[in-house]
Amino acid sequence: MQLNWIFKSFDELTAKELYAILQLRNEVFVVEQNCVYQDADGKDLHSMHLCGWVAGKLAAYTRIIPPGISYTEASIGRVVTSPAYRNTGTGRKLMEESIRLTFSEFKGTRIRIGAQLYLTGFYSSLGFIQTGEEYLEDGIPHIEMILHK
Numbered sequence: 001m002q003l004n005w006i007f008k009s010f011d012e013l014t015a016k017e018l019y020a021i022l023q024l025r026n027e028v029f030v031v032e033q034n035c036v037y038q039d040a041d042g043k044d045l046h047s048m049h050l051c052g053w054v055a056g057k058l059a060a061y062t063r064i065i066p067p068g069i070s071y072t073e074a075s076i077g078r079v080v081t082s083p084a085y086r087n088t089g090t091g092r093k094l095m096e097e098s099i100r101l102t103f104s105e106f107k108g109t110r111i112r113i114g115a116q117l118y119l120t121g122f123y124s125s126l127g128f129i130q131t132g133e134e135y136l137e138d139g140i141p142h143i144e145m146i147l148h149k
Contacts, residue, residue: 001085003052003059003093007101010045017051020058028080037138043069043077048105050098052090059085060094064102071112073146074102079113095126103149110148117141 046069052060059082065075076098081091102111115123128145135142
């Protein structure tokens with residue numbers, strides 16, 4: 001399986017790319033996780049968007065948020081893998097590419113994330129370290145984690 005990466009600002013996304021992003025985020029975060037929340041939070045406009053495509057289908061996505069918007073540090077958010085591509089290593093490839101691009105775009109920064117608690121082992125395996133206490137976001141347990149280059 002060959003992932004074809006695109007990395008674009010919000011203004012560079014085509015209407016079809018944006019639709020695919022919103023559709024995948026809705027499918028996983030709202031429907032699958034049964035979490036009613038405001039997805040359009042204004043951060044997409046300032047973020048870079050990483051999409052992994054396979055045969056014209058969006059397989060994986062993250063948004064990379066500049067320092068000073070969510071946290072003092074840069075952040076990776078809305079991390080999502082299509083159900084059709086889970087357990088294939090796609091999520092790890094997505095995060096590795098996201099980390100590489102974040103450090104490339106925002107030199108000298110660290111990366112802070114708000115991780116769903118059940119994924120702390122996965123993020124720890126990528127070098128993230130837990131900071132702070134567990135908290136609820138939209139009814140789902142989370143913890144902040146940070147990655148130093």
